[in-house]
Amino acid sequence: MTIDRLVGGIFLLIASFAFWHAYTLVVPFAADPVGPRVFPMIVAAMLGIGGLGIALRPAEVELEFGQWMRVLAVLAACIVYPFLLVPLGFVAATALLILVCGLAFEARPVPALISAVATSVVFFVVLDKLLDLPLPVGPLGF
C-alpha cells in the first residue's frame, strides 16, 4: 500500500463531509435560482473524483522523515506565537519565535539570540514605524 491510497481516502472523506455540509445548509430565502449550496456540492464532487483517482491509481511516493524533531520544534513555536504576540508585544514574541527556529536550524545559542533580537527590532521599525502598519506593543512599549 502506498501513501497515495491514504491521501486519496482522506480527500474522499473531506469531499463527503463538504458535500454533506453543503447539502444540509439551511437557506432561509432563495436570492437566486442557484443558491449557496450548488457550487460547494459541485466542488465536493470534483474533490471526490480527484481523491478516487488518486486512491485507485496510486503512484509510488517515497515518504521520508528527516529531522522530524526539529519540524515539531518549529511548529510548536509557530502555534505558541499567536498566543504570546498580544500579551508580550511584537518584538519580544517574535524574538522568541526566531530564537527557537534559529536553534532548530543548528545555530549556536548566543548568535541566535543576537540575530533574533536584531531581526525582530528591524521588522518592527520597518512595518510599524515606516509603513505605519500597527503591530502589538507589549508592556514595555515595543
Place this chain on the structure above:
Amino acid sequence: MEALSLLFSGFEVAFTPLNLAVAFAGVALGTAIGALPGIGPINAVALLLPLCFALKFPPETALILLAGIYYGSGYGGRISSILLNIPGDPGLVMTTLDGHPLAKQGRGSAALAISGIGSFVGGTTAVILMTFLAVPLARFALSFGPADYVALMALAFALLAAMGGYSAAKTLAALSLGLLFAMVGIDGGSGVERFTFNSIELTGGIDFSSLTMGLFAISEVLILVEGISGGTVTRYAAGARLKFGEVLFCLPAMLRSTLIGFLFGILPGTGAAVSSAVAYTAEKRLSDRDGTFGKGDMRGLAAPETADNAAQTASMIPMLALGIPGSGTTAIMLGAFLMYSITPGPLLFTQRPEVAWGLIASMYIGNIMLLILNLPLVGVFARLLLVPPWILYPGILGLSFAGVYAVSNSAFELLVTVFFGVVGYLLRKVGVPTIPILLAFVLARLLEDNLRRALTLSDGDVSILFQSPISIVLWLLAALAVVLPLLLSRFRSRLVESAEHV
C-alpha cells in the same frame, strides 16, 4: 496619429521635476513593498493616498505615484518568489516554478535579471498597446458576460490541470481544495454561513495572505528544517551571469506572453493570476521540447513574469477608460480619482488629458527607471541567499507572521496561517501540488458569482453557459487544453512503437 501628439503632451506633464521625482519614489517604494512577503501594493497605495492629498499634490502627480507603486511592486515580488520559493502575490505563483530551480542552481542573479527584463518588456509593450487601444479594448472587456467569465475560469483551470508534472487527479483535488477554502465564510448572495463551524472569526473568510504565507512560507521553512532536501540552496556563483544570448532566446516567449498578459489583464477581476498561469502553460506547450520546464528553464521564468507585468498595466485600462476597477489596488486608485472629483471613463481622455496622458507617459518613464534601478541590484539581491539559513529562514517566518498580522490585525489569522503551513507541508510530502490551490482560491469568488449570475439571468437554464460566441470559443479552448496533451502523448508513443518495429 492623434494618439502620438496626445502622448507627447503627456510626456510634457510627466517630465516636470516633481512628477519625475514622484515616479521614481513610487517605483522604488513599490519594489521594496513588493519584496516583503504578504504585504502587497494595496497596503502601500491605501497608505499613501491620504498623504498625497495632505501634500496638496495635483491629481496627475498623485496618480503617477500610486501607479508607480502598483507596477513597481511587480518587480519587487519576484525576489522572494525566485530566491526563496515564496510568492507574495497571486500573479507571482508561476514565477516560482522555474525561477526557484534557477536560484538553486546558483543562477539567482541571472534569474532576477531575466525576470526584470521580462517585466520591462511586458510593462512597456502593454503601455504602448494601451496608448493606442485603451478605449476600444475597454469596450471589448465590458462585453464579457457572466457566462463568458465562467468559460474563462474553466479554461484557466483546464490549462492548469494540463500543466503537467503532477497527476491529473492530484491537480484536480488541489483545485477543488482551493475552491473549498475560498468558500469559507458568509455567502455574498444569500448571507448563509458556509464551512465556518460556528466560529465568529471564520465568518469573514480566509484571508489571501494567510493562505499564501501558510502554504508557501511556513511549509517551505518546515521542509527546510527537516533537512531531507538538504543543501537546497546552491551558493550564489558570480560567474553565472545572464548572457545576452539567453535574453534573445527568451524574447519570443516574452512577446507571446505580453499579448496573453495584456488580453487577460484587461478583463476585470482575472488579472495577473490567470494571465501568468496561461502564459506559462502556453509557453510550456509551445517550446518545452526537452522537458526542461519546471527544472529551471529561462523561458519558463520569463513567460509568467512578462505576462504578470503586462496584465498589471492592462488592468488599469478598464479603470481609466470605463471607471471600472479590475483589482483591489486599482479600486483604491479609482478612489483617488474620486477624491479629486475626476470621473474616470471615456470622457477622461478628452476632458482631463493632462491626467490620463500624463499618467500613461509616466508609465513609460517608470518602467525604464525600474529596469535601471533593478538590473544593477540583482547581484545584491541574489546575495540574500548567502545569509546563513539560521538567520534567513527564522527571519522569513517572523516577517510572514508580521505581514499577516499587520494586514489582518488578528492573532486568529496567525493560527489560520499555521494551519495552512501544516497543510502545505503535508501536501508537499505526499506530492500534491500547492499552486493550483492558490490559483483556485483567488478565482473561486469570480467563478461562483458569475456562475450564479449567469444562471439567474437564464432562470436556472444551464445552456446559457454555452451560448455566446466568446464562451463557445473559450470552452473549445478549454477542451483542447485537456484533450490535446492526451492525444499528443498517445501519438508520440505510437511513433516510438512504429520506430521500434522498423
